[in-house]
Amino acid sequence: xxxxxxxxxxxFLGTASAAIAGFAIAPGLFLYDFANARPTGxxxxxxxxxxxxxxxxxxxxxxxxxxxxxxxxxxLPAAKSPTDVQWIRKVELKQISTGxxxxxxxxxxxxxxxxxxxxxxxxxxxxxxxxxxxVDKHRCIGCRYCMMACPYKxxxxxxxxxxxxxxxxxxxxGTVESCTLCDHRxxxxxxxxCVEACAKAGxxxxxxxxxxxxDSEIYRRVRSVASTQLRADLGLNPNISFVGL
Amino acid sequence: MNLLRALAxxxxxxxxxxxxxxxxxxKLDIGLGGHCVxxxxxxxxxxxxxxxxxxxxxxxxGIRGGKFSLSECVNCHASKPDDNVLGGSAHFCQGCHxxxxxxxxxxxxxxxxxxxxxxxxx
Amino acid sequence: MAQIFSQTETRRFYWIVALGLLLALTGMSAAHFxxxxxxxxxxxxxxxxxxxxxxxxxxxxxxxxxxLNIAAIGSVFGKxxxxxxxxxxxxxxxxxxxGGLFVLMxxxxxxxxxxxxxxxxxxxxxxxxxxxxxxGLFTLxxxxxxxxxxxxxxxxxxxxxxxxxxxxxxxxxxxxxxxxFLVARQAYGSALLPPLFIVMSFGWGxxxxxxVQSTMYYWNNKIQDPIILRRLKNLMGVFIIxxxxxxxxxxxxxxxxxxxxxFEHFILLDGGIYPELFWAGYVVLGSLLPLLLIFHPRxxxxxxxxxxxxxxxxxxxSLLYVLIIGGQAFPLAIFPGYxxxxxxxxxxxSNYSPSLPxxxxxxxxxxxxxxxTSIGVxxxxxxxxxxxxxxxxxxxx
Numbered sequence: 001x002x003x004x005x006x007x008x009x010x011x012f013l014g015t016a017s018a019a020i021a022g023f024a025i026a027p028g029l030f031l032y033d034f035a036n037a038r039p040t041g042x043x044x045x046x047x048x049x050x051x052x053x054x055x056x057x058x059x060x061x062x063x064x065x066x067x068x069x070x071x072x073x074x075x076l077p078a079a080k081s082p083t084d085v086q087w088i089r090k091v092e093l094k095q096i097s098t099g100x101x102x103x104x105x106x107x108x109x110x111x112x113x114x115x116x117x118x119x120x121x122x123x124x125x126x127x128x129x130x131x132x133x134x135v136d137k138h139r140c141i142g143c144r145y146c147m148m149a150c151p152y153k154x155x156x157x158x159x160x161x162x163x164x165x166x167x168x169x170x171x172x173x174g175t176v177e178s179c180t181l182c183d184h185r186x187x188x189x190x191x192x193x194c195v196e197a198c199a200k201a202g203x204x205x206x207x208x209x210x211x212x213x214x215d216s217e218i219y220r221r222v223r224s225v226a227s228t229q230l231r232a233d234l235g236l237n238p239n240i241s242f243v244g245l
Numbered sequence: 246m247n248l249l250r251a252l253a254x255x256x257x258x259x260x261x262x263x264x265x266x267x268x269x270x271x272k273l274d275i276g277l278g279g280h281c282v283x284x285x286x287x288x289x290x291x292x293x294x295x296x297x298x299x300x301x302x303x304x305x306x307g308i309r310g311g312k313f314s315l316s317e318c319v320n321c322h323a324s325k326p327d328d329n330v331l332g333g334s335a336h337f338c339q340g341c342h343x344x345x346x347x348x349x350x351x352x353x354x355x356x357x358x359x360x361x362x363x364x365x366x367x
Numbered sequence: 368m369a370q371i372f373s374q375t376e377t378r379r380f381y382w383i384v385a386l387g388l389l390l391a392l393t394g395m396s397a398a399h400f401x402x403x404x405x406x407x408x409x410x411x412x413x414x415x416x417x418x419x420x421x422x423x424x425x426x427x428x429x430x431x432x433x434x435l436n437i438a439a440i441g442s443v444f445g446k447x448x449x450x451x452x453x454x455x456x457x458x459x460x461x462x463x464x465x466g467g468l469f470v471l472m473x474x475x476x477x478x479x480x481x482x483x484x485x486x487x488x489x490x491x492x493x494x495x496x497x498x499x500x501x502x503g504l505f506t507l508x509x510x511x512x513x514x515x516x517x518x519x520x521x522x523x524x525x526x527x528x529x530x531x532x533x534x535x536x537x538x539x540x541x542x543x544x545x546x547x548f549l550v551a552r553q554a555y556g557s558a559l560l561p562p563l564f565i566v567m568s569f570g571w572g573x574x575x576x577x578x579v580q581s582t583m584y585y586w587n588n589k590i591q592d593p594i595i596l597r598r599l600k601n602l603m604g605v606f607i608i609x610x611x612x613x614x615x616x617x618x619x620x621x622x623x624x625x626x627x628x629x630f631e632h633f634i635l636l637d638g639g640i641y642p643e644l645f646w647a648g649y650v651v652l653g654s655l656l657p658l659l660l661i662f663h664p665r666x667x668x669x670x671x672x673x674x675x676x677x678x679x680x681x682x683x684x685s686l687l688y689v690l691i692i693g694g695q696a697f698p699l700a701i702f703p704g705y706x707x708x709x710x711x712x713x714x715x716x717s718n719y720s721p722s723l724p725x726x727x728x729x730x731x732x733x734x735x736x737x738x739x740t741s742i743g744v745x746x747x748x749x750x751x752x753x754x755x756x757x758x759x760x761x762x763x764x
Contacts, residue, residue, distance in 0.1 A: 044307030079710055082412035082718075086711045093705040106701075106709070115550060121494035122483045128307055136304050137354060139483050142476015144416040145494055151551035153699055153711065157416060157476065159407040165356035172354035173405045174476030187309050230701055234550050245702075 038187055048130040050181055051211040051239035052195070053221050054104055058205035061103035064090055066206065069197030073182065075167025085156035087179045088194055102244060105194065105206070108133060108154035108179035109230065109238030116146035116155065131239050132181045140175040147176060151231050154178045211239065271340040274324040281321070282312050315355055323359035331357040379586060380745055387738030394731010397724040398473035406476065409725040414717035415695045420474040422687045423729030426571070427467030427736060428542055429564060432535040433572020434459045435508070442528025448595050452580070457512040458743040459579055464504060466736030470729055493544045500538045507531050516747065539568045546690070553630035554694025559620070563613040567683070570606030573599065574679035581673050583744050591669060600672045604661040607679060611654050614686070626700070633697050633716070634689060641693035644685040653682010692719055
């Protein structure tokens with residue numbers, strides 16, 4: 001068998017097996033996805049506003065699956081020291097006045113008015129047309145001004161050389177990075193890895209979708225339940241908001 | 246004084262010609278080979294511009310599935326024994342960049358390995 | 368040259384240059400080490416993202432702009448005493464700015480790409496605004512020095528001096544805005560910061576000028592005029608008081624806002640190193656003691672003024688450390704009303720201890736400023752004001 005054929009077969013089998021695995025793992029997820037997949041070669045649309053609604057009443061403090069899924073998807077090492085990157089983290093809250101306990105995942109909230117984009121000297125921090133806030137690592141000079149400006153502490157600096165490149169997101173030393181809302185998956189019409197993992201764990205605390213699309217679940221949910229934007233006083237209008245705070 | 250200058254010039258010329266002849270053209274493992282997205286001469290001169298152009302469109306506008314993708318370069322040109330475009334002077338990217346004395350920045354972040362689905366092929 | 372410099376002076380000059388070069392090279396190797404291993408070899412982390420290099424860099428950038436005031440008082444406001452000091456002030460400004468930028472650039476995660484800031488200029492970024500402000504200051508001060516040192520161009524001293532003065536005020540405003548535009552953190556996001564930085568620059572610039580001027584006088588065997596010294600020291604005293612005043616107003620406004628109370632408590636009382644540096648380093652050693660040295664009737668001699676200046680510089684480093692690092696150490700208020708806990712230090716005070724490479728990088732920047740000044744003074748001998756000749760004229764007031 002020639003190598004060419006071999007590779008094609010590999011690719012075909014790979015895609016097919018991934019698709020089958022996907023159907024087996026999360027039935028129903030893909031129904032929504034195919035409707036939202038963007039045609040190959042098209043740019044992210046300004047009519048779309050990707051966002052997330054995180055229901056802290058459904059989130060379990062013992063569960064860390066969203067974090068593990070993110071680490072696996074992007075080939076991030078599990079964080080051990082303060083210099084390690086964390087794209088998503090679990091936060092445990094205790095209301096001081098009442099003692100009520102809350103658990104929720106925290107990541108880049110993809111602001112509509114992102115301070116990181118304003119302060120970046122090289123336009124490496126930018127907001128994509130569909131509202132996803134990203135770092136263009138080809139342009140990042142590693143000044144960390146965005147990390148000073150972010151009120152959610154969403155960003156991490158890569159303090160060491162990255163030796164393993166098996167993740168979906170190319171990463172390298174000396175640049176800043178954060179949650180990409182799994183733009184590579186979203187562009188394929190899939191959900192972010194954390195959202196998928198949360199559903200798979202049976203919690204479904206994370207609802208992802210297009211905030212501009214009246215047919216989407218998230219569109220209806222943000223209009224029917226009380227949700228909170230973190231640090232709403234700053235007027236940054238993040239695309240990810242929370243229920244149960 | 247003039248004689249000295251002439252001698253120095255001669256020496257420099259000898260060294261530079263000597264060094265050119267001392268570096269042989271690299272013998273590259275082109276991996277799978279076959280038809281590239283453009284012809285080889287064009288690719289040699291312009292691959293960096295094509296990659297850079299498409300990379301900006303993909304990263305900043307979210308345009309996927311373009312023709313000039315780095316991972317496709319790697320998928321075709323990774324050397325057959327170790328599925329890598331880096332590793333030695335015969336490897337496709339490293340060999341030519343060593344010859345041209347140009348630093349490659351890509352693989353500090355991007356994978357230099359062909360994407361293999363485990364358990365398939367070979 | 369033989370007539371201008373004695374053999375001892377020449378030998379001393381080469382020793383000075385060798386020392387400066389050694390320190391600058393150490394700084395460069397430290398930066399190279401940091402670039403090779405990544406910032407994991409520094410004390411900085413994902414909570415404290417700016418560390419001791421930024422304290423050094425911002426001090427030098429503020430002082431670079433402040434030192435120009437001596438030139439401005441002479442050229443723009445026509446005070447005769449300051450005129451002979453303008454060239455040295457200009458040289459010092461260039462040297463300090465070069466030192467500060469050296470540290471700032473080499474601390475970047477990808478210093479090799481710094482040119483991207485020019486090719487993809489972001490008009491909303493204060494960092495990006497500062498780039499033309501820095502390069503503009505280099506150019507303007509170079510022109511200014513040429514005008515000062517070239518007899519035929521003396522008619523231009525006043526207009527060019529005015530442009531330089533305006534530019535340096537803009538530059539320090541830009542430095543203050545780096546912090547004033549940060550909504551995220553309690554320590555920053557205050558419109559008081561740019562004016563505070565401008566007033567700080569007046570005092571710190573003068574302090575650096577005093578130290579350098581007396582050192583250069585000493586090395587080049589020249590004598591300083593006590594009357595001029597008295598005027599300069601009084602001016603520095605006024606700026607120390609003005610800085611203290613603005614720092615007090617900054618903390619008082621914060622103390623008045625209940626939401627800032629916890630942060631002020633941390634910075635001024637129980638934050639460990641930060642209140643210590645603030646009270647002992649900045650307030651007592653860096654402000655009150657210098658004021659005593661300057662204004663006490665029995666003190667105020669050259670040695671006192673130089674000591675006071677060195678203390679002001681010490682206070683400056685303390686204050687910047689508290690502002691830059693203390694401001695990051697205190698946790699962000701993402702969830703007001705909740706006690707917070709996470710793997711990413713949410714709700715916790717972050718630790719920072721500077722590592723050797725980053726300290727060496729900062730010192731390397733100082734060394735570059737030192738080296739440029741020493742060489743500048745040596746090459747352009749007329750930089751040093753020769754007051755002993757003009758002294759009788761100026762002692763009339």
